[in-house]
Amino acid sequence: MARILDKAAVQSLSSFNPAKSFTIRRSPQKSGIASIPIRIPVNSQPNRVDLVASVGVRGVKGIGQIRFRVFRGGTEIFNTQQGIESSGSEQNYVVTFQAEDFNVKAGTHAYTVTAxxxxxxxxxxxxxxxxxxxxxxxxxxxxLKKKRLTKHS
Structure with a gap:
């Protein structure tokens, strides 16, 4: 059984809205997407932080290759990549991904998604x-102790 230590969420855009759009920067530059703080109390080992992000994107030109990254503080803990097509094909996508962070030390940690x-x-x-x-x-x-299996006839 698990015990909840903390939770946080942000919804900076609640719907598809091209009027509030911004362009994802060309690598190696990164566009900040969202950040949340998670607090881990003392004596909370072992633990796990479950992170879920959804980002609505639109292909404008060519076939972009978007690398999404999740950071804890300045340390990358997860990344994934998604191809995004543009005009003449599919243009609008919602990219959703889940990351796990295990045995996080006590303290308040800033988790950030970039693209x-x-x-x-x-x-x-x-x-x-x-x-x-x-x-x-x-x-x-x-x-991790193995139990001895017994054969019953």
């Missing part, structure tokens, strides 16, 4: 919605 476009001569805009949430839980240690 960067890896493909030259393409353009992808964030158009919403944007949501990012985290749930920290204390978990039971795994019992």
């Amino acid at each position: 960067e476009n890896l493909a030259a001569n393409t353009r992808v805009d964030v158009v919403g919605p944007i949501t990012f949430s985290g749930l920290a839980v204390k978990v039971r240690p795994l019992n």
Whole structure:
């Protein structure tokens, strides 16, 4: 059984809205998408932080390759990549992903989602919605002792 330690969520754009869009920067620059704080109390080991992000994007030019990253403080803990097509094909996407962070030390930690476009001569805009949430839980240690199996006739 797990015990909830902390939770946080942000919804900076609640719907698809091209009027509030911004362009994802070309790598190695990064566009900040969302941040949340998660507090881990003392004596909360082992623990796990479950993170879920959804980002609405629109392909504007070419086929962009968007790398989404999740950071705890300045340390990258997760990344994923998504191709985004533009005009003449699919243009609007909601990219959703989940990351896990294990055995986080006590303290308050800033989790941040960023995006960067890896493909030259393409353009992808964030158009919403944007949501990012985290749930920290204390978990039971795994019992790694093997039980002897007995054969019953």
